[in-house]
Amino acid sequence: MLRIAVIGAGRIGHVHAKTIAAHPQAELALVCDPMGAAAEDLAALYGARSCKEADEVFADPDVDAVVVGSPTPLHIPHLLAAAKAGKAVLCEKPIALDMKDVEAARAELDAVTTPVMFGFNRRFDPSFAAARATVADGRIGALEQLTIISRDPAAPPVEYIKVSGGIFRDMTIHDFDMARFFLGDIVEVHAVGQNLDEDIKATGDFDAAVVTLKAASGAVATIINNRHCASGYDQRLEASGRDGALFAENIRATTVRLSNAEVTDAQEPYLDFFLERYADAYRLELSAFIEAVEAGTAPPTSIDDAIKALRLAEAATTSAQSGQPVRLD
């Protein structure tokens, strides 16, 4: 039984706390958040302890592992402090808002010896994982093109956008990791940002984007992002190879389809957002983390994966601002 603490009792902290509490090989030991009663309230839902200071988590001998779900600028400090205290770490994406923060901590990050995994939950989505496994089995031949569509149901508040690091670091980061998951190293990034939302434009960010990535293999990925989608949380993927193609489609709450005089084959909107759409992925991500910690093997995503995804996000930001492709090799 892995005794896990959650740092940050916000949106993703709630997802992780619920997932840990329901997992047969995990115990939610402690929830930490300095804000008001956030930690207390979340801990009380699952009979866990709570605290306000992250240092209490790192010093707690009854905590084996830490989930870092605090705001992004705290990821590196929390990850390093947990690792120095000998705790295994499952850290949320992105690793930082700026590669400069990664470089400043590079020596310490390289020196981490406890297991560290990053929360690229979409790798664990059963449909995306099955598509990746099918590519690896060679059943569609050499992968030539990958298309990832990721649209949120609605834009977050402008206050969130202002501190998010921008669409590429905050949102596309998952898709950069997914592209790496399928295609390996990426050597060129070309991003086009869109500004159809005046409120988001005023923050200096984009509300939608299309990114093309060229992999070292020669294959190309296209990522299509939008901060809003009238049909719900639009999460799809298509992989096209020399000998075939794979399609991972949207998921709805039921499979019921309506046909009548006005419409045929009408279905419910897509599941509303990440909590519902990726519930299985968060559970399987946690299972993979626990398995690696208990077996003493390398977790399936690493600090290096997190850094490479952030580097792609920075390259995309530069490309969208300059209108030029950015080479990474």
Ligand SMILES: NC(=O)c1ccc[n+]([C@@H]2O[C@H](COP(=O)([O-])OP(=O)(O)OC[C@H]3O[C@@H](n4cnc5c(N)ncnc54)[C@H](O)[C@@H]3O)[C@@H](O)[C@H]2O)c1
């Ligand atoms: N993998 C995913 O699907 C996913 C989804 C959402 C968010 N995230 C990531 O998770 C992180 C948190 O995002 P969120 O949406 O949950 O934000 P949030 O603002 O809802 O929650 C963050 C929480 O951290 C707390 N906090 C602030 N300082 C702290 C400290 N020193 N110690 C402990 N807690 C502290 C805040 O009080 C807040 O409750 C971000 O990095 C985000 O990118 C990942």
